[in-house]
Amino acid sequence: MSSYTPMSHYYDTIMTSGYYNYEVIAKSILNYTSAGKILEIGCGTGLIIEKLANMQVFDTICGVDLTEEMLTIAQKRLHLFPNVKLSLQNIIDLSLAEEYDLAFSYGGVWYFVIDGDAEPFLVSHLVNDVDNHQGFARLTKHLRPQGKLLLGIQGPHFDYDKVLSNGMVYSQKISPCQGGFIKDYYLLNGSEIIMQQTLHYSTYYFGEVQKLLETYGFKYKPVETKNKLFLEFEKL
Numbered sequence: 001m002s003s004y005t006p007m008s009h010y011y012d013t014i015m016t017s018g019y020y021n022y023e024v025i026a027k028s029i030l031n032y033t034s035a036g037k038i039l040e041i042g043c044g045t046g047l048i049i050e051k052l053a054n055m056q057v058f059d060t061i062c063g064v065d066l067t068e069e070m071l072t073i074a075q076k077r078l079h080l081f082p083n084v085k086l087s088l089q090n091i092i093d094l095s096l097a098e099e100y101d102l103a104f105s106y107g108g109v110w111y112f113v114i115d116g117d118a119e120p121f122l123v124s125h126l127v128n129d130v131d132n133h134q135g136f137a138r139l140t141k142h143l144r145p146q147g148k149l150l151l152g153i154q155g156p157h158f159d160y161d162k163v164l165s166n167g168m169v170y171s172q173k174i175s176p177c178q179g180g181f182i183k184d185y186y187l188l189n190g191s192e193i194i195m196q197q198t199l200h201y202s203t204y205y206f207g208e209v210q211k212l213l214e215t216y217g218f219k220y221k222p223v224e225t226k227n228k229l230f231l232e233f234e235k236l
């Protein structure tokens with residue numbers, strides 16, 4: 001299970017030191033819908049949801065995540081927004097009372113990597129096929145017909161070190177493995193390692209993803225836009 005417990009305490013500092021631009025991510029979601037009920041799968045500490053909630057256009061914003069420590073931070077961040085709901089859930093057992101107009105994952109349970117002109121490939125926090133099937137099966141039950149699924153696009157992963165705003169050094173190391181890759185995350189204060197987390201990811205070719213998603217009623221909607229942040233699928 002892809003728990004972010006070791007990183008949770010440092011997550012915001014790492015991510016807001018230039019890893020993601022949350023303002024731009026949230027604005028990009030507005031290109032797909034500017035009303036209704038939306039669901040983030042793998043919402044972490046709620047950094048995207050906070051930007052979306054501040055826009056005051058959505059009826060309901062729900063965030064699910066399996067790491068309790070991440071959701072505790074999200075809860076503190078978002079408790080003043082009455083239309084935000086958070087739920088501690090693994091996507092493979094997703095069970096919510098409502099149906100959503102749009103679901104998205106940006107660096108959450110699933111995302112795409114696009115390397116130059118190469119075909120996108122899916123990266124999943126779920127390391128086996130059965131769980132990926134079950135995750136999409138549960139997700140489709142929570143989307144209305146014609147509902148949208150947006151999966152974020154990232155650039156290729158590589159090893160790097162970065163000095164954060166608090167002076168610590170964030171470091172990540174990627175090692176390919178059968179069916180995916182392993183990512184080692186570190187946070188160093190001088191020579192002392194103060195956080196270490198290792199996660200396994202599975203990867204799928206684009207053709208495989210389309211087939212997998214079609215099984216659960218999702219059709220790919222190709223849109224030629226420069227610098228887009230998501231690939232879009234529609235529930236038939």
Ligand SMILES: C[S@@+](CC[C@H](N)C(=O)[O-])C[C@H]1O[C@@H](n2cnc3c(N)ncnc32)[C@H](O)[C@@H]1O
Binds near residue numbers: 041043044046047048
């Ligand atoms: C890199 S964080 C992204 C958080 C957030 N989307 C953001 O942009 O800051 C990935 C999150 O996905 C969550 N996650 C991984 N596998 C999951 C699963 N099977 N079900 C629910 N959440 C999951 C992790 O707990 C973690 O908080």
